[in-house]
Amino acid sequence: MPRTDARRGALYALIALTLIWSYNWIVMKQALQYSGPFAFSALRYVFGTAVLFGLMLLRRESLAPxxxxxxxxxxxxxxAGFQALVQLALVGGGAGRTALLAYTMPFWVVLLAWFALRERPSARQWFCLAAAAPGLICVLEPWRGLGGLRSTALALAGGLSWAVSVVLAKRLFARGTVEPLQLTAWQMLLGTLALVALALLIPERPIDWAPSYVAALAYNAVLPSGIAWALWLFIVQRLPTHVAGMTSLAVPITGVLLAWAILGERPDAAETAGIALIAAALLTLNLAPRRG
Structure with missing residues (x-):
């Protein structure tokens, strides 16, 4: 596939991914009214894994690991790591803002890719990071509180765990023998085993199998936990590591806009300024002319 077509396909995948994951913050907020966070996480990934392997069978792809x-x-x-750390942070801290701390992932990715993959950021990419960082802070508004030091540290660790997985996946794709759907299904199967163990070991309230919970679980199984992670690894495969990481910042700002449209949570002046800074950084990163 030509480089331009590959990048265009990755950007289309990013648009779909952004809509799926952004809306899912609303779905998860509603689902946790009916079960504990670890039970919900384990179930969504059990069913998500089944969806991915079913998709591989429909596409007649090899199930070889x-x-x-x-x-x-x-x-x-x-x-396992990203989901468990973020869920622990959500249990002890403010839900929305603590969860958004996971999107410090792009900043971890830049540093990890530089040292592990020798992908040194250009001056333009450093500029985009410098613009996006205060934008993310404005969206998070840490001066309003983030649920305590423990919750903040857990959410930041979740972002770091996700960043490590991006670099590991990029290194594996460099071998040229693994497809995104194949890797997504198998890594999710292995990670889900750890999540199931956590759900069994950590006491939580019984699940209320209300129709709303079943609908939230079905949505998560098919889209956010299944197809969306396959889209994510497709993006990681097609785009430079730091670009893939930075473009994920579209998710929290879209989440703020969807919360405004659906839940009536209107962004204040700081959040609006943050959205503008992040949007400008993403446009600069993806639309500016490239050399070579």
Whole structure:
């Protein structure tokens, strides 16, 4: 596939991913009224894994596993580590703003890719990071409180865990023998085993199998936990590591806009300024002319 077509496909995938994951913050907020966070996380990924393997069968793709050690490392960091750390942060702190701390991932990715993959950011990319960082702070508004030091540290660790998985996946894709759907399904299977163990070990309230909870679980199984993670690894495969990381910042700002439209949570002046800064950084990153 030509480089321009590959990048265009990745950007289309990013648009779909942004809409799916942004709306899912609203769905998860509603679902946690009916069950504990670990039970919901385990169930959504159990069903999400089944969806991915079913999709592989429909596409008549080989079910052969990718190299197991890298797949296990990605599963533990992307599926289990990221999800468990963010859910723990949500339990002890303010839901929306604490969850958004996970989107410090792009900043971790830039540093990790520089050292692990030798992808040194250009001056323009440093400029975009410098513009996006205060934008994210404005959206988070830490001066209003983030649920305490423990919750903040857990959410930041979740972002770091996700960033590690991005670098590990990029390194595995560099071998040229793994497809995004194949890797997504197998890493999710391995990571889900860890989430199921956590759900069994950590006491939580019984699940209320209300129709709203079943609908939220079905949505998560098919889209956010299944297809969206396959789209994410497709993006990681097609785009430079730091670009893939930075473009994920579209999710929290779209989430703020959807919360405004659906829940009536109108962004204040600081959030509006933050959205503008992040949007400008993303436009500069993806639309500016490229050399070479």
């Amino acid at each position: 990718p190299p197991l050690k890298p797949a296990l490392a990605i599963g533990l960091t992307q599926t």
